[in-house]
Amino acid sequence: MRSMKIKTWVLTALGIILTIVLVIVSLNWSRNNVSDLMRVHNSKMSPVIMIPGSSATENRFDTLVKKLNKNNRNPHSLIKVKVTTDDKLHFSGRLRQGDNEPIIVVAFENNHDGYSNIKKQARWFNIAFKQLTKQYNFNNFKGIGHSNGGLIYTAFLENYYSSYSNQIKIKQLMTIGSPYNFNEKSVHHKTQMLSDFIEDKKKIPTSLSVYFVAGTETYNSDGLVPLGSVMAGKYIYQGQVKHFTTISVSGSDAQHSDLPQNDQIIDLINRYILDPQQKPQGRQGQQGRQDSHSPDLDGK
Amino acid sequence: MLVQILYLSAKLRNTKIASAVRDTLILLFPIMLLGSFAEVIKFAFLTKNGYMARMFGITTWLPYNNELSWIMGVVFHCTIEMIALYAVYGAAYYTAKEYGQNTARAGAVGLLAYLVIAFQPTADGIPNFSPFLMSQGMLIAIIVGYLCSRLLTAFENSKLDQRYKIVSPILIIMIISALINLLGMAMLKMEVPTYVASFVVDHSQSHALLYVLGLGVLTNLLAWMAVGGPFTNSPTFSDAPSMANMNAALKAGSSWNVPYKFTDTTLFHSFANFGGSGVVLALIIAILIFSKKSKNRNVSKWAIFPAIFNNHYPMMLGIPILFNPVFLVPFVLVPLVNMLIAALFIILHWIPAVAYPVPSGTPGPLIAFIGTNGNWLSLILGVALLVLDVFIYLPFVKLSDRISQKAGEIDEN
Numbered sequence: 001m002r003s004m005k006i007k008t009w010v011l012t013a014l015g016i017i018l019t020i021v022l023v024i025v026s027l028n029w030s031r032n033n034v035s036d037l038m039r040v041h042n043s044k045m046s047p048v049i050m051i052p053g054s055s056a057t058e059n060r061f062d063t064l065v066k067k068l069n070k071n072n073r074n075p076h077s078l079i080k081v082k083v084t085t086d087d088k089l090h091f092s093g094r095l096r097q098g099d100n101e102p103i104i105v106v107a108f109e110n111n112h113d114g115y116s117n118i119k120k121q122a123r124w125f126n127i128a129f130k131q132l133t134k135q136y137n138f139n140n141f142k143g144i145g146h147s148n149g150g151l152i153y154t155a156f157l158e159n160y161y162s163s164y165s166n167q168i169k170i171k172q173l174m175t176i177g178s179p180y181n182f183n184e185k186s187v188h189h190k191t192q193m194l195s196d197f198i199e200d201k202k203k204i205p206t207s208l209s210v211y212f213v214a215g216t217e218t219y220n221s222d223g224l225v226p227l228g229s230v231m232a233g234k235y236i237y238q239g240q241v242k243h244f245t246t247i248s249v250s251g252s253d254a255q256h257s258d259l260p261q262n263d264q265i266i267d268l269i270n271r272y273i274l275d276p277q278q279k280p281q282g283r284q285g286q287q288g289r290q291d292s293h294s295p296d297l298d299g300k
Numbered sequence: 301m302l303v304q305i306l307y308l309s310a311k312l313r314n315t316k317i318a319s320a321v322r323d324t325l326i327l328l329f330p331i332m333l334l335g336s337f338a339e340v341i342k343f344a345f346l347t348k349n350g351y352m353a354r355m356f357g358i359t360t361w362l363p364y365n366n367e368l369s370w371i372m373g374v375v376f377h378c379t380i381e382m383i384a385l386y387a388v389y390g391a392a393y394y395t396a397k398e399y400g401q402n403t404a405r406a407g408a409v410g411l412l413a414y415l416v417i418a419f420q421p422t423a424d425g426i427p428n429f430s431p432f433l434m435s436q437g438m439l440i441a442i443i444v445g446y447l448c449s450r451l452l453t454a455f456e457n458s459k460l461d462q463r464y465k466i467v468s469p470i471l472i473i474m475i476i477s478a479l480i481n482l483l484g485m486a487m488l489k490m491e492v493p494t495y496v497a498s499f500v501v502d503h504s505q506s507h508a509l510l511y512v513l514g515l516g517v518l519t520n521l522l523a524w525m526a527v528g529g530p531f532t533n534s535p536t537f538s539d540a541p542s543m544a545n546m547n548a549a550l551k552a553g554s555s556w557n558v559p560y561k562f563t564d565t566t567l568f569h570s571f572a573n574f575g576g577s578g579v580v581l582a583l584i585i586a587i588l589i590f591s592k593k594s595k596n597r598n599v600s601k602w603a604i605f606p607a608i609f610n611n612h613y614p615m616m617l618g619i620p621i622l623f624n625p626v627f628l629v630p631f632v633l634v635p636l637v638n639m640l641i642a643a644l645f646i647i648l649h650w651i652p653a654v655a656y657p658v659p660s661g662t663p664g665p666l667i668a669f670i671g672t673n674g675n676w677l678s679l680i681l682g683v684a685l686l687v688l689d690v691f692i693y694l695p696f697v698k699l700s701d702r703i704s705q706k707a708g709e710i711d712e713n
Contacts, residue, residue: 030656030673037657
């Protein structure tokens with residue numbers, strides 16, 4: 001009888017101690033979790049994440065960024081990430097303090113063409129993207145993909161983006177000369193990649209605005225990618241996303257490889273992809289706590 | 301008067317159908333108890349979003365945690381997620397036993413009938429069964445098992461030629477089951493939770509409050525009858541009002557002024573579901589402190605671990621609470637009282653609404669604590685409600701003790 005009583009008391013005491021431990025741990029976790037969530041939710045960071053095409057390196061967009069920053073009082077920082085084949089990330093460049101719209105270029109050591117490589121590159125992009133979300137706490141971003149970069153973006157949106165979509169919104173996507181049907185001129189011959197993309201189109205976020213830019217050196221090609229292959233992408237995006245716009249660019253620098261430094265395209269990026277120019281914020285802007293600018297505070 | 305009620309319910313307990321159901325629940329108890337342990341270990345300890353996993357980072361340091369989680373998942377899916385199969389077998393078997401018939405045959409035929417009813421064809425021909433009927437259709441399963449057994453009994457006692465006696469009842473059961481399958485599939489595709497979310501958004505706060513209270517009562521009533529109710533799923537925080545609440549709270553830095561204060565998350569899951577439906581945690585405490593019935597005490601001891609992480613199966617089957625008229629009143633009343641008091645506190649602006657994400661399997665009163673980002677009054681309110689609930693359960697625990705005493709006397713006569 002006495003030992004029973006002692007046992008009951010010991011168990012009760014143990015229960016109380018355990019409860020107190022759980023309360024403290026819960027409180028601690030909750031505080032951390034909420035402050036993490038708040039940092040992301042209230043962040044004004046809205047990067048532009050660019051993916052170059054096949055055979056290109058992380059330096060592919062240097063000229064483009066230089067042109068974008070020309071005469072700009074708040075130049076965009078340029079951050080480059082290279083993903084090597086062993087899934088490691090190599091960063092270069094740094095975020096200028098107070099810059100809420102850095103340009104981040106993600107390139108791959110294996111930058112070869114072909115559907116199997118694009119699938120791999122989409123996975124590598126996801127690794128880089130995950131790290132970027134942790135590092136820069138953004139709740140929205142804009143995407144630009146040149147050539148195969150647009151295909152990698154499409155593969156990413158269909159296969160990986162859903163695990164971020166609750167917290168991080170992709171606002172606009174611009175693909176420049178992306179061969180959605182590789183070298184096929186006609187959609188009657190769908191490549192495996194295009195069929196897969198169309199099959200999974202429902203996974204692409206419906207709030208997205210998409211811009212297709214095609215270069216036209218001749219009437220039906222930018223010298224490398226047939227116009228029909230670029231436009232085949234409409235079977236993926238049209239009707240699925242909020243806005244879908246196709247633009248074809250001709251004149252000088254309309255050849256496939258020149259497209260990223262085409263002045264007209266830079267104008268389009270300024271107009272459709274980048275956030276509207278903000279008034280200079282003064283010195284205190286770097287902590288980013290005041291609630292004025294930034295029209296898209298609510299990611300949802 | 302009280303003696304009469306006692307006598308009546310004790311007599312009711314000794315009918316054939318009641319004892320068949322009771323034997324079925326006894327059969328289910330150990331299986332579902334272990335299934336509950338597996339569920340809790342998988343979802344609270346080994347799933348990334350589970351409470352223990354989040355608090356102690358279990359998934360990051362425990363070796364072989366994926367394999368362990370897999371094993372627990374298999375056990376969970378084959379026990380709790382298929383509870384109706386065991387129930388239909390038990391109901392058919394024990395009904396046959398009560399009528400002195402071939403028990404194994406009845407069990408097999410009952411199983412057959414239920415599998416036919418729950419079957420859902422797929423395009424590739426792989427057998428697939430309605431998850432609703434498998435995991436939440438226990439009441440239907442018991443009815444099916446009972447009816448199958450009675451039909452077999454009726455044929456066995458008839459003067460039919462022996463040649464037909466064996467085959468015809470099974471044929472009839474097959475055909476009827478297949479017809480039910482055909483009719484039932486369309487009806488079972490209701491999705492109430494999404495409807496709840498849209499109601500809360502579309503209506504005024506007072507309407508939403510009444511609606512949440514009503515559905516909470518309905519959920520517990522249905523749980524008592526072994527049917528899944530509208531709020532059985534744990535909160536996901538992805539429905540529209542929860543998202544809106546969380547965004548508002550993140551923007552404002554606190555959850556005092558969220559747009560939807562009365563939802564299933566803020567009231568039902570946060571204050572009226574400690575230990576699962578009917579605030580079973582309070583019943584466990586009441587039994588352990590006040591009951592002298594050793595069977596109930598043993599069941600309660602087993603049920604503590606799952607109930608801490610809001611799994612109520614062991615108590616539902618072990619006491620049992622299911623179909624037990626003694627516990628119907630507190631099982632429905634206690635959560636309602638909790639929701640009303642919590643709503644009052646929210647209306648008076650004494651506690652903020654639960655708006656921040658809470659890991660799955662968070663123990664009872666800690667849900668509101670985490671969901672308000674550490675509001676101490678919410679924690680105190682949760683604990684106080686739990687104590688109050690113990691005292692609401694108390695008279696019914698004593699009543700249950702007296703009834704089983706009485707039933708024991710009748711059995712002896």
